[in-house]
Amino acid sequence: xxxxxxxxxxxxxxxxxxxxxxxxxxxxxxxxxxxxxxxxxxxxxxxxxxxxxxxxxxxxxxxxxxxxxxxxxxxxxxxxxxxxxxxxxxxxxxxxxxxxxxxxxxxxxxxxxxxxxxxxxxxxxxxxxxxxxxxxxxxxxxxxxxxxxxxxxxxxxxxxxxxxxxxxxxxxxxxxxxxxxxxxxxxxxxxxxxxxxxxxxxxxxxxxxxxxxxxxxxxxxxxxxxxxxxxxxxxxxxxxxxxxxxxxxxxxxxxxxxxxxxxxxxxxxxx
Amino acid sequence: xxxxxxxxxxxxxxxxxxxxxxxxxxxxxxxxxxxxxxxxxxxxxxxxxxxxxxxxxxxxxxxxxxxxxxxxxxxxxxxxxxxxxxxxxxxxxxxxxxxxxxxxxxxxxxxxxxxxxxxxxxxxxxxxxxxxxxxxxxxxxxxxxxxxxxxxxxxxxxxxxxxxxxxxxxxxxxxxxxxxxxxxxxxxxxxxxxxxxxxxxxxxxxxxxxxxxxxxxxxxxxxxxxxxxxxxxxxxxxxxxxxxxxxxxxxxxx
Numbered sequence: 001x002x003x004x005x006x007x008x009x010x011x012x013x014x015x016x017x018x019x020x021x022x023x024x025x026x027x028x029x030x031x032x033x034x035x036x037x038x039x040x041x042x043x044x045x046x047x048x049x050x051x052x053x054x055x056x057x058x059x060x061x062x063x064x065x066x067x068x069x070x071x072x073x074x075x076x077x078x079x080x081x082x083x084x085x086x087x088x089x090x091x092x093x094x095x096x097x098x099x100x101x102x103x104x105x106x107x108x109x110x111x112x113x114x115x116x117x118x119x120x121x122x123x124x125x126x127x128x129x130x131x132x133x134x135x136x137x138x139x140x141x142x143x144x145x146x147x148x149x150x151x152x153x154x155x156x157x158x159x160x161x162x163x164x165x166x167x168x169x170x171x172x173x174x175x176x177x178x179x180x181x182x183x184x185x186x187x188x189x190x191x192x193x194x195x196x197x198x199x200x201x202x203x204x205x206x207x208x209x210x211x212x213x214x215x216x217x218x219x220x221x222x223x224x225x226x227x228x229x230x231x232x233x234x235x236x237x238x239x240x241x242x243x244x245x246x247x248x249x250x251x252x253x254x255x256x257x258x259x260x261x262x263x264x265x266x267x268x269x270x271x
Numbered sequence: 272x273x274x275x276x277x278x279x280x281x282x283x284x285x286x287x288x289x290x291x292x293x294x295x296x297x298x299x300x301x302x303x304x305x306x307x308x309x310x311x312x313x314x315x316x317x318x319x320x321x322x323x324x325x326x327x328x329x330x331x332x333x334x335x336x337x338x339x340x341x342x343x344x345x346x347x348x349x350x351x352x353x354x355x356x357x358x359x360x361x362x363x364x365x366x367x368x369x370x371x372x373x374x375x376x377x378x379x380x381x382x383x384x385x386x387x388x389x390x391x392x393x394x395x396x397x398x399x400x401x402x403x404x405x406x407x408x409x410x411x412x413x414x415x416x417x418x419x420x421x422x423x424x425x426x427x428x429x430x431x432x433x434x435x436x437x438x439x440x441x442x443x444x445x446x447x448x449x450x451x452x453x454x455x456x457x458x459x460x461x462x463x464x465x466x467x468x469x470x471x472x473x474x475x476x477x478x479x480x481x482x483x484x485x486x487x488x489x490x491x492x493x494x495x496x497x498x499x500x501x502x503x504x505x506x507x508x509x510x511x512x513x514x515x516x517x518x519x520x521x522x523x524x525x
Contacts, residue, residue, distance in 0.1 A: 017410075023299065024292045025417040027390030031341060034397050038413040041406065051404055058406045062397060066340060069296050109339065117337045118473040121300055123501070125334060129306055129327040130497020140310035140323050144301045151297045185512040187474035188482055189504035194334075194467050194474075195486015196500040201331045201463040231487035237461065241468040242475070251336065251344040251469060252380075255373050258461045262370075266457030267450070 004047045004087040011080060013042040015159045018076055019152075022069035031066035036076070036101075043080050047087035057083065060094045067105035068112025070155045074170055075104045077162020104170055111179060119186040120150060126193040133200065202234035204271050233271075274316065274360050276434055281315050283430030286352040287422050292414070305330035305372075308351025316359050325355045328365040329372045332462045335469025343383045350376030353432045360437040361444060366459025367452065371440070373462060375432070382424045390417050482507070 018039035025034045037058055044057045067075060078100060086092040124146055132139030161169040173179055208220040218224075225232050244254060265271050288294065289302035301307050309326015313319040333347035354372025357363070363371070393416050400408035475483060482504070489495045489503070 019295050021292045021413055022296050025390050025393055025413045026341070026387060027394060027417075028341060028387045029391035030394050033394055034409060034413040037397065037401075037409045041410055044406070054406050055401060055404050058401045058409060059398075062394070062401060062409075068339075113337055113339050114473060116300070117339075118335075118470065121304075122334050122470045125304065125306060125330060127497055127501050129330060130501075132306065132323045132327040134496065135320060135324075137310075137320055137323060139327065140307050143304075143306060147300045148297050151300055152295070155296070181512055181516070185508040187476075187479050188508040188511060189501065190474045191471065191479040192482040192486040192489075192504040192507065193497065193501050194470055195483040195488075196490040196495070196497050197331060197334070197463070197486075198467055198483075199487045199490025200497070201328070202460050204457070204460050229488075231491035234464070234491075235484065235487055238464045238468050238471070241464045242471050245465075245468050245472045251465065252377055254465050255332075255345070255377065255462065258465060259370070259373070259458050262458030262461040263454050266454035271457045271460070 004084065006043060006046060006080070006084050010042055010046050011077075011160070011163055014039050014076070014080060015073065015156060017041065018069070018073065018159075019155055030062075030064045032069075033062050033065050036065045037061040039076055040079070040083070043083055047083055056094075060097050063098060063101075065101060065105060067109045068116060070116050070151055071112030071158055072105060072108045073155045073159040074162035074173065075101060075108060077159040077164075078104070078166050078170060079162075081163050081166050100167070107174060108170075111173070111183075114183055115179070115186075116151065116154075119183060119190055121147070123186065123190050123193055124150075126190075126197050130196070130200070198234045198238055199231050202237060204233045204237065206233065207269050207271055272316070272360055272362075274356070274434060274437060278315050279356075279434035280426075280430050282312050282352055282356050282433045283426045283428075285311050285315075286348060286429040287425040289348045289352070290421060290425055291418060303348045305333060305347050305351030305354070308348055309355040312352055312355040313359065316356065318359050321359055322355050325358045325365055325368045326351050328369045328459070328463075329354050330466075332369060332373060332466045333376070334463075334466035335471070335473065336466065337469075337473070341387060343380060345373075345376040346379035346383060347376060349379035349382070349429065353379075353429060353436065356433040357436050357440050360433075361440040363440070363444075364456075367455040369459040369462055370455045379428070382428060385424050386417075386421055389420055393417055 018035065021038055022032060022035045026032065040057070040061045044054055048054045048057055079097065082092055082097060082100065124143055128139040128143035130139075131142065165172075206221040206225065210218045212218050229235075241254060241258070245251070285302065285308070289298060289308065291298065294302060302311070305326045306323065307326065309329065310319060310323040312326070313322015316322065329351055330347070333345065333350065336344055336347060350372040353375050354368055357371060358368030393412050396416070397409050397412045400412065471480075471483065486500060489500050
């Protein structure tokens with residue numbers, strides 16, 4: 001077995017296949033299996049010259065795989081490094097590959113979904129929705145540019161770190177606590193901004209008024225709530241919905257409940 | 272306003288694009304979001320600012336929605352493209368647009384389920400080709416058949432809804448009184464609570480929730496812009512994590 005080395009462009013080609021087509025053939029049976037094999041294709045063709053070896057390598061990467069495509073890239077980086085070692089004579093079994101892939105994909109999906117879908121995207125959206133709402137067309141444009149820069153940077157550096165440092169890179173991400181500190185700090189920013197959105201997008205006000213006689217009218221909203229805490233109704237509504245989400249009521253069901261609740265309270269003139 | 276078939280087809284095409292791989296995986300984080308969907312639909316229909324405003328409103332409802340492990344709760348993208356298109360064509364206000372876009376997004380979930388089911392067959396096709404030794408076919412199978420399928424199940428329904436939907440909406444509007452429109456406004460004001468609550472489920476805990484109350488206060492009482500609120504948020508977040516860090520490394524030294 002001769003010295004089989006990957007050059008940087010092989011690794012980048014492999015990353016790009018994944019970055020483009022990770023979810024292209026997303027399916028219930030094996031989720032991202034064909035996308036993983038597709039990403040490995042340039043690497044495998046470079047490392048193995050024997051058709052039988054190429055076939056075996058593709059087969060081991062057509063197994064069930066599912067992770068968060070941006071942060072999960074580190075797994076591919078590690079896998080590419082392992083394939084390179086194996087091509088150079090290190091005895092790595094198919095089970096070892098599968099063990100690494102299935103062992104890492106769950107935890108990284110958890111971290112990745114929290115970071116990309118739970119923290120970065122909602123915060124960027126909240127800010128850019130706020131910009132848009134001031135009649136500024138820059139809102140969606142800034143959002144698109146920012147998302148491309150942030151997501152491409154994370155995905156590429158995850159992949160390259162995985163390739164360079166192997167499993168060490170993953171251990172650093174998982175145990176060093178660095179990513180958790182980022183998520184924690186972003187969560188503070190996120191909850192504050194969510195509060196700002198509540199104030200802007202849930203303009204619910206009590207419509208009740210009481211005639212106190214002698215020409216004076218008491219309005220529950222302007223004469224009482226606005227003097228205590230003006231955002232009281234949106235706050236209470238959001239907390240009730242949050243409680244129901246935590247109790248496991250499905251979002252689709254909650255949409256129905258909110259539409260029904262809005263229709264009843266709106267028709268009765270409560271809001 | 273009237274929508275031409277070409278405009279409807281263009282909106283349908285961007286809806287397809289938002290689920291496709293052609294803008295890299297970041298397409299899912301941009302074109303797929305109602306804010307961007309509304310903006311693009313607005314450009315196609317000649318009202319970019321209205322489109323962006325309607326998309327922004329719809330997006331708040333779906334703010335905390337997470338697609339994970341193959342589960343998809345509603346289709347924010349369909350709600351964004353079709354909802355904004357119907358709203359601009361039928362001249363609806365933002366909260367009415369929000370109220371009608373939610374059922375659209377919910378029904379469109381069947382498109383996702385159809386795609387995820389049929390795609391399973393392509394995996395077996397890839398298995399067979401690799402077994403035969405045609406490893407290059409995996410790239411083709413991962414891209415071409417699922418994209419043809421996706422195009423059929425996304426472009427066609429979206430185009431039809433945008434093209435034929437407005438007459439249904441107009442028929443509905445003609446029987447609506449001011450009272451009914453008020454009800455739509457109340458519904459539109461309640462739905463954002465869901466998107467925000469779903470996000471808080473993930474990032475809200477006993478430590479961060481007080482900041483949520485502070486955020487409401489800054490917006491409602493002090494009428495602050497989101498930009499200013501987020502700058503305050505960055506300052507607070509940096510301060511707190513620096514404080515936590517220094518106390519941790521301090522303990523480490525002792």
